[in-house]
Amino acid sequence: MRGEAERWLRRALEDLDAAFSLEASRHPDVLAFLAQQAVEKALKAVWVELGLLPPRTHDLAYLWEEVEDRVKASLNPDHLDFLTRFGLQARYPDLEVRPEEAREALSLAQALVEELRRWLHDR
Numbered sequence: 861m862r863g864e865a866e867r868w869l870r871r872a873l874e875d876l877d878a879a880f881s882l883e884a885s886r887h888p889d890v891l892a893f894l895a896q897q898a899v900e901k902a903l904k905a906v907w908v909e910l911g912l913l914p915p916r917t918h919d920l921a922y923l924w925e926e927v928e929d930r931v932k933a934s935l936n937p938d939h940l941d942f943l944t945r946f947g948l949q950a951r952y953p954d955l956e957v958r959p960e961e962a963r964e965a966l967s968l969a970q971a972l973v974e975e976l977r978r979w980l981h982d983r
Contacts, residue, residue: 920944
């Protein structure tokens with residue numbers, strides 16, 4: 861794996877680790893944001909590994925659609941759309957994140973990051 865891709869992936873794993881240390885009922889917005897960030901950074905690691913410059917976007921479906929034909933991984937676009945909203949929603953106090961949404965976001969993020977991590981390491 862390219863050094864820069866490895867750094868992106870390390871950051872993704874750090875975000876996941878930080879999210880797991882939070883309690884969803886007390887900090888659902890932060891947990892959901894970290895889950896979204898973990899997937900975003902893992903996807904950007906894929907871009908770098910493919911020799912591409914990752915765009916400055918937080919749209920997970922876009923990040924995936926642009927490279928999916930070159931990656932042997934299966935990511936559900938609905939899951940990516942679900943997570944994408946937390947990149948924005950968690951930043952604004954009037955857009956509430958419920959604890960159950962945060963827990964689902966973390967579960968999805970863990971699975972998606974692991975899928976991308978496997979591809980990156982097996983490449």
